[in-house]
Amino acid sequence: MRSKVLARTIPMLGLLLMVAPALADGGNMVVMKNFDFAPMAMTVLAGTTVTWKNLDGEPHTVVSADGLFRSGALDQNDTYTFRFSKPGTYKYVCSIHPKMMATITVK
Numbered sequence: 001m002r003s004k005v006l007a008r009t010i011p012m013l014g015l016l017l018m019v020a021p022a023l024a025d026g027g028n029m030v031v032m033k034n035f036d037f038a039p040m041a042m043t044v045l046a047g048t049t050v051t052w053k054n055l056d057g058e059p060h061t062v063v064s065a066d067g068l069f070r071s072g073a074l075d076q077n078d079t080y081t082f083r084f085s086k087p088g089t090y091k092y093v094c095s096i097h098p099k100m101m102a103t104i105t106v107k
Ligand SMILES: [Cu+2]
Pocket: 059, 060, 061, 094, 095, 096, 097, 100
């Protein structure tokens, strides 16, 4: 009886251990891919650090409309991080391709 429960529980624990770090890594990440930010809109809690990663072969930047944050040119697989300390709506673009627009909402 007990061994049956264990046999079910152990694989589930293994799955949780695999999923948890993936969430921690992917939860606050925006990728630049095919000349778009993905996701284009993301909501995070104040105090969250957001990571942007450029997956394109072309350089991109992350530049907020209000000047709060500004990355340098990110080459392929480069990342940029910014910690959002105050609630608000933060619009940003890629300064090289201004049609790339996205928003971070901080609650
Ligand atoms: Cu760009």
